[in-house]
Amino acid sequence: MTQNADAVIIGGGIIGLAAAFNLAKLKFGKIVVVEKEMFLGSGATSKCAxxxxxxxxxxxxxxxxxxxxxxxxxxxxxxxxxxxxxxxxxxxxxxxxxxxxxxxxxxxxxxxxxxxxxxxx
Structure with a gap:
């Protein structure tokens, strides 16, 4: 498990993943996304139209x-x-x-x- 990060994002839905993606584009540093579900984007995001x-x-x-x-x-x-x-x-x-x-x-x-x-x- 990762012990340190420059950014920790809670939630791997559309908002969390968009934040992580854009931080990575900016070369922000080490980014960790914490998600309670087994797969990213599998909660409410996966069910929305x-x-x-x-x-x-x-x-x-x-x-x-x-x-x-x-x-x-x-x-x-x-x-x-x-x-x-x-x-x-x-x-x-x-x-x-x-x-x-x-x-x-x-x-x-x-x-x-x-x-x-x-x-x-």
């Missing part, structure tokens, strides 16, 4: 989602491991004029940041 969208109302959320999409698209190049990532789009159903007005403003922001979005009547 994922989705990614960038149709948010704030610039920072849109930019984070765009960066996340870039990482997923290039995952194998970045990590050396393939990822199953299918880009299929995203849709919101709006029920009143206020929602339409709010989403119309959001669509303007999203387009200004380079997203290809549209409102369908």
């Amino acid at each position: 994922g989705g990614i969208r960038a149709q948010f109302f704030s610039k920072s959320n849109i930019e984070m989602s765009m960066k996340s999409e870039e990482i997923l698209v290039n995952f194998e190049e970045i990590t050396g491991y393939p990822a199953i990532f299918n880009q299929v789009g995203y849709m919101f159903l709006l029920s009143d004029e206020k929602e339409l007005a709010d989403f119309s403003r959001a669509v303007e922001l999203q387009r200004s940041l380079g997203l290809q979005v549209e409102l369908i009547d």
Whole structure:
């Protein structure tokens, strides 16, 4: 068993493994991931369905989602491991004029940041 480390990460799910991966990329030093299950990524992370969208109302959320999409698209190049990532789009159903007005403003922001979005009547 390892007796010392520069970083100890508790939990080998998506958050812990992402932290370990990025610390390793930075050449942080000796990194130890402690996981209670027999296999890394076998707890809640292994049972979740994922989705990614960038149709948010704030610039920072849109930019984070765009960066996340870039990482997923290039995952194998970045990590050396393939990822199953299918880009299929995203849709919101709006029920009143206020929602339409709010989403119309959001669509303007999203387009200004380079997203290809549209409102369908």
